[in-house]
Amino acid sequence: MKRFFAVCAASLLVWAQPAAAQSILRDAETEAMFNEMSRPLILAAGLSPNNVKVVLINDDSINAFTAGGQTIYVHSGLIQAADNANQVQGVIAHELGHVADGHVVLMDAGIKPALGISILSMVLGVAAIAAGAPEAGAGILSAGTTAAQGKFLAFSRVQESTADATGAKFLREAGVTGKGMLTFFKKLQNEEYAYGLKNIDPFAQSHPLSGERIASLTADVIASPAYGKTPDQGLEEQFKRVKAKLLGYVADPKTTLNTYPDSDQSLYAHYARAYAWHKSAYPEKADAEAAALIKAAPHDPYFLEIQGQILLEAGKPLQALPPLREATDLSRNAPLIATTFGHALIATEDKANYPEAVKVLRQAVARDDENPFAWYQLGTVYEAMGDQPRALLASAEQASLTGNVRLAAYSARGAMQGLPPNGVDWIRAQDIALASQNEIDDNPKKYKKKR
16 A cells, blocks of 8 residues: 555554654554543643643654644653553643643753763763653763752753652642652653662762652642542543553564453453554454444544554555444544545545545545645645646645655655636745745755755
8 A cells, every 4th residue: 555654553643753763653542541640630730732742653662752842742651551541631731831830841941950070971961861761961971070960950850850840730720639740750650660770879879869859749749639530541541552552562462462452341452452463464363453443432432543554555446435424423523533544535446436535535634734644645636636726735745744845845846837816825835935035045955955
């Protein structure tokens, strides 16, 4: 099957953004879960849910971070390590503490004194300590002076402690129990013991040791009126499903099949095995697992989505259309699911399906314009329909998102030549062309043409 990006089972999309070393995983069900679990915390922080994003990173380490703005990145390894949704909420609350307290901006205030004591290696150290492992920064930072290390690491520990306290406040004000925050720190403490970190120097760490964090937070968390509140069972169910499907997607299939053997006939096991078998290129077995899911919940949009995706990638786009059409309708045109449906319509190679594909994909990018694969599919169908200017505009959008600045500029200029002047699409093409050209002009060495 023709692909431009890696498009994986059940609309789990993965691509590496130019600004990040890790790849981003996108999945409609996972993003819906993140939205639901973070919304009350975001409101408690005085922020808008429309402006804060929780993004899943394909990385098996137990980590979450914010790198500026209002985006929180959560590693897939953290989802696998967490026991329940409330623990993930505790992590998100902590990261919102960093966002609300402006810690990324303030980081510069911690670096400058260290540089004043002469430590060029701090540039490398910052990247390492951001990863969150207790010992991560110390090894790289060892090239610098002890005084500089001490100043910066002390500053970082203060920020982490502040984010803990702010996160606990957000949980309390949102009416969400902080038990998950405490139990997750206990889990991290057990990791510290397992890796022999019990006796490490606490002053050489970027984060307070987990035992210190537990001691500092326990009284406030227990005093919260929400402490004894039963966690949202609907959210817990969402979490169990997401955890199972992510294991099926990110883990080696053998690991998934050992974790969820055939003797396990739970919904979560069928979900995980559907992904594992699909990933292993056993479409019949994957389809059988998807059928078990559909039997249990015939109108679940995410189960219909994976059934359609399995059929689509097995070279059966016509058979994929009914479940994907229903999944799109039931999910209220969730952009990621709609993109897969649009892809299936195009894959039929039936020109009668192309207008519907355009409609579906245009709706998808209107609600989520940061999906390169949707733009690629839209460009593909425009090309097939002979609409070269709009095919070029879609290509420019896709190239702009993935950091291919030269292609973005070239495609946008080509689109402008064929689109009605001063129309909506022409103006958008002009914006991309100008922005891309400015980027090239501002960074001539980076974009110097190779001979």
